[in-house]
């Protein structure tokens with residue numbers, strides 16, 4: 001059987017009070033520690049996204065038990081709670097940043113009355129860049145790209161790339177659709193801007209059959225204990241719903 005790659009989607013990692021079990025944007029730091037220890041113990045291969053892409057496009061074989069760790073939005077709690085654990089294990093990761101909200105509150109949560117924890121500022125991002133963290137773009141301002149006009153899509157995709165490249169002083173190659181929201185206009189805008197990949201929220205394991213601008217991910221939720229984590233890694237391999245490619 002062909003090996004697949006589980007691209008895991010994290011958002012906040014921190015010390016959260018009990019909450020409805022399946023909140024998909026929170027991971028308690030103790031569970032995160034246990035999940036990373038589990039990956040290490042069971043000899044999962046944690047790949048950088050660039051390495052994973054090389055596997056998906058056939059330049060390298062896909063190793064067994066391959067995993068990519070992605071973190072959306074760029075919360076300061078990534079630095080506080082996730083980074084020390086990743087550093088200890090030497091696991092590569094990618095954090096998707098919002099170029100228009102660096103160092104600000106995650107204000108898009110305010111509309112549904114949730115807390116708006118701070119996003120990493122420029123200084124923190126550069127500190128992590130120097131320590132080896134990879135960064136991608138999550139757009140400028142966290143909008144649903146399938147619900148805005150083509151000009152806004154283009155600005156979100158290209159302006160964020162330029163701003164982040166000026167900050168990081170290297171190419172920003174990877175994009176993440178906010179809310180997973182995308183349509184053909186968004187997919188083509190991301191490719192035209194010069195990115196080499198984009199991730200969605202479609203739940204599946206990545207295989208070479210996927211368009212690199214429609215890569216699926218598996219969300220790790222507040223309610224995932226180690227059994228649930230194992231199940232997501234091992235079992236959720238079959239894509240449902242969307243086609244793997246929209247373009248030939």
Ligand SMILES: [Zn+2]
Pocket residue numbers: 072073138142178179
């Ligand atoms: Zn987001």
